[in-house]
Amino acid sequence: MSVDTVLRKRSFAILSWLLPLLPLLPTLAVLGLLMEDVNSGLLIAIAPPFVGIAVMRRILISRVILGGSELRVVNAIFTYHLTYDSISSVGVNSGGTLIVEGMYGERIHAGGFGGSVVDHFLGASARAAESVKAQVRKSRKKTQAEPVKKKISRSWLGDAFLVLALIFGIWAVVLEMSGS
Helix, strand or coil: CCCCEECCCCHHHHHHHHHCHHHHHHHHHHHHHHHHCCCHHHHHHHHHHHHHHHHHHHHCCCEEECCCCCEEEEEEEEEEEEEEEEEEEEEEECCCCCCEEECCCCEEECCCHHCCCCHHHHHHHHHHHHHHHHHHHHHHCCCCCCCCCEEEECCCHHHHHHHHHHHHHHHHHHHHCCCC
16 A cells, blocks of 8 residues: 655645634634623624635645656645556646646646745745655556546535634524524
């Protein structure tokens, strides 16, 4: 059994845990106020920060995974699965984004290695592209290329905050409609 290699910008790994704390801290203060007086205004004030946390977590889960038999490009919404025989090219576009192209014309932009001014100097996308190319060369079996498989990405923590936002939003609407 081979161990997957995860390619991810260090900043994404750190920010995926730290950035959601920014909206969470004031939200906890609002939750403290709710303990004293449940009202729709306070309830609805909690939903947007929770949605923000969900969006941040989804964006920051972006990464590239070099598996034993396939490459996975995990973006905020979709995860793309490509066998190494299905990859026609790997590179970095002029904006600095890692691009993986499939044999059937698929073009996948790796959100976790999107171009940035900092990356222009540090070269994380270029290093990731070289790692993917090396794995493709090493893992090709010269079998029939398969089409890219596209699945919904999972971010359990992000999705949990989205559900919480919906619960607080619905609770606020129900409370407002009941006149309390």
